[in-house]
Amino acid sequence: MAAALIGGSLAFRALQAQMARSAFLMAFRTARSGDAASSQHLPPGLADELLAAQVLHKGANSCIVRATRRSGGMSVAVKLVVAEQGRFDAPRARALRREAYMLVALTERKCEEAVRLSGLGSFQLLPRQGLAWFVLELEEGRDMATVMAASRDGPVADTECMRFARDVLNALGLFHTSGLIHGDVRPANVLRVRSKGMFAYKLLDFARAVAVDPVMAPAALVDNDARAHPRMAPGSLPYAAPEMFECPERASCSADVWSLGVSIFHIATHSLPFQADSDELWPVAVAGDMEARAPCVLDRLDASQRSAFDNGLAKVVARCLEKNPQERFERAEEVYEAVYACLTTRGEEAYSVFISYRVASDAPLARLLFDELNHSVTP
Template identity: 30%
Template sequence: MADTRLIQGRYRLLDLIGRGGMGEVWRARDESLGRRVAVKCLKPVGPQHDESFTRVLRERFRREARVAAALQHRGVTVVHDFGEHDGVLYLVMELLEGRNLSQLLEDNKAHPLDVADVVDIAEQVAWALAYTHDQGIVHRDLKPANIMRLTDGTVKICDFGIARLGQDIGFSSRLTGTGIAMGTPHYMSPEQIGGDHVDHRSDLYSLGCVLYEIATGVPPFDLDDAWAVLVGHRDTQPRPPRVHRPELPEFFDRVVLDLLAKTPEERPADAKDLAHRLTAARASGSVAVPLPAPALRPPAGRPEQPPSRAPRLPSWTRGMTTGHKASGTWALASAPPDHAAGLTGEWTTGAGPRAAPAAPAALRPERHTPSPEVLAVLTSRHDAGLSLGRLGRWNEAGEVHRAVAAERERALGPDHPDTLASHYEVGFTLSRTGRAAEALREFDRVAEGRERTMGPDHPETLAARQETAYVLGQLGRHEEAHQVYADVLASRERTMGPEHPDTLRCRHNLAFNLGRLGRLEDSYRMAHEVATARTRVLGATHPDTLVTRYEVAYALGRLGRWTEALQTYRDVARARARALGADHPDTLAARYEIGISLGRLGRSAEALELYRDLVDDRTRVQGPADPETLRARHGLGVNLGRLARWEEALAEARDVCAIRERVLGPDHPDTLVSRREIAVGLGWLGRWADALAVYRQVAEARERVLGADHPDALAGRHDEAHCLEQLGRGAEAVELYRRVADLRRRGGARSH
């Protein structure tokens, strides 16, 4: 772009004033009108990028640029023009003289701004939001870096439409080869975190976070751990700003706390209402009344957090980094230019995404050191893969991580921590898509590389070894998995302590694996110990605690202690409904197990009603053909049979089997379970000849897929023999029983 200097024969680029993950920003001159402007250029999208992604990017850029260009208000950055030039998308904006709020805090060494300035900024932003919300536009990424204070005192909101463009692309299109990653959680509303509907009141919450930070010097939830930040937004009441800074006006304290209400309904009705409150308060000359200093005041930047209720957080939040907040040490060593051009903090500081650490000297004596820009792009692409994984889009995430792993290996070497981190994520996506053998090879490679470069007891090494154990379990190699888990646990206990969350996670996995080895009492005892420890360390309703309590219930069921299992599952389901929501998959999974327990206790009428409700909820949330919806329908059919309603049970089994065959395939284990349920229904209706044909289909498929001596294949042949017996074909039945018994003996001898 720098070589062309002239865009569309009109905009002459003068000098670069910012660079970020999506491109560059230039100070430019509009030759037609003779005025200075800022030109934001998105990175070229050439043939190396995915064509469908390129189409999505261009279409959404044009759509959002039109949105931004339609906004005309003194509190919103003016967009003059947009288009495409030589494959580069560009946006022409007014050139602003001033600093964004993030920079102002940096200039002030992370100290809060003057009270008068804070209130003035709040009022101006409120009026600007009132205008944009009236146009039906929600910003969705309001933060200090997106709010400019000009040299004349005017406050402007920046990146309307462009912020949404980044979010839309990041969450709804393929990210292979892109530099777009999930942003900071410090200013996200609870509904954004939960993936719920977002409207103008989400902007009001984000504004509350911004005002809290510029007034106190810290965000409302200033923690290094992203999980804790997100939990804070969802479940913890923020400390009033005046606790940090007593000279703040009382009305301002109330305004900020109203904006930070957990539900949209509790916040101000709209930005116009907020603006009127601020204007009226300023006109009345309200002044602060200092509060007495609290007896125990937390250190600056680390407010004490009251115990949170259990977090209602979706799976994509796990592993999320905190990102940049306004105050910190991430600014460039040299001050950025004053002409910020209405850009985000990433643009104005030139900081961009977190750069990967440089390779240790021992790893790069003969290697050309890649540029910081290359490392930053690879880091951003890595983060994009993580975002896809959090959304459950494992195949796409795997594509991204494989490409980044190959490029990092070329640029940094095979044992560089960043290269190994990419291979770790490749293994993770493989294990989540059923490719356990390939995942095992990746995790073995990562564990060996990390042990060489970091040592055997480094947390990253242990994490890779723990995933190795997990995929060994997926492959049915539970004895090997047990040994790896035991070794990792010993190292974690020695280096981290017995109640470190990572130690407890390893003990949880070991308890799970003990159950798969048939050591049920040991599995139950260890799971119970882990649940008790997690309750003490994390809280009774933390998702990890509930996962372990779920495992306790499973172990109780396998021990035949169904009454205790039922009560535990019910406790878990109630806690998950409160913490995660009634429709969260984990909540629905616990309800499914309640049905299993009721059936085992002979309470099939209750189980039937539970499954009817669960099928309705699964269908509404996940769709009629989702495997979990079909699992609930299978449970419903089984309990119809237990109530001797066999015609209905047979119809349900046939319907579920047909959908499973279409969705999962004819030989999938779930399909075969449904086919067997058809045979059971036929048998109970006295149609033994028809049942025999279906039982044989199941047995043959299981032998073909699993092997003749697999327990499920043997169970299928046992069903077939029983059917022969019912048909009076005793000699054939006896011969088949003998063959099954012989295969079981041989299989047992091999296992020892």
């Protein structure tokens, strides 16, 4: 009799767990950004610790929910990831573990320029159930892709571009000194928040982080499987370095440098340095002609914007966009030094001279004069 009761109790609990999971998956699939959230938007177990409030973002296989800890009342952001077909395959599970590792490292080092875990141990991976979640610090802000889409003011000013680059590079520095790359640097993966009366920027989404230096990288993150290298999603293609199209398993830290250069170019001009009509044509647009140089950021600005844009920053972006990785900045710290020098110069009294030109044949001379005179120190 006792055995039958115990068996019945276990079966009932299993049925309850299955029903709770089914309710969660249904809520996950039907969730939309901005919706109010309920306990069903959190997986069983996590709902006992957190009180869901709002769906902040909904992707195809991921969802971010604003929630409050039942104990203490702290607001957090919960990133939920659900497998496409019931369970995570081995490469996807490895990618999630790498993301968790980087979040732990960024949290332990108190990196202010990246999104972090809300306390260590705030990660759970259930490969067979096809479910993973991260409990993150809640950051009030918008990603830069959303900021650009909603902006009526046009391109971002050069000083703000410098701050954007500085903050992203601070976070990337931790990756590169550990033999890792972020693998997906782009405006959509940089959050803009208010901090001390000005904007600050935080790098996020480490799902494509991968080891590129087996000697420097932690052993747990070294993976010789070529499939483990970052797969370029459609949204990432415009920011991918030429070598990522040709041989991604040979990528180095300079691939992140290229992506940052494209990102600065994009927010500074509201245009991409390269254009393609379809995803299939991006490899041709970016890597088809390795001798062709990327356009200069100054050439995409109108006269008034160009006269105000820092020439030093334009040169930094140009070097970030060298198609040959050996001619590019090698690591984040090198770019940081160059950007910091631009910020230092921006703090001085300066004036700008813009040399306009109408005829294409006059362009080289105009550029030479512009380079010499732009932002000269006021006598």
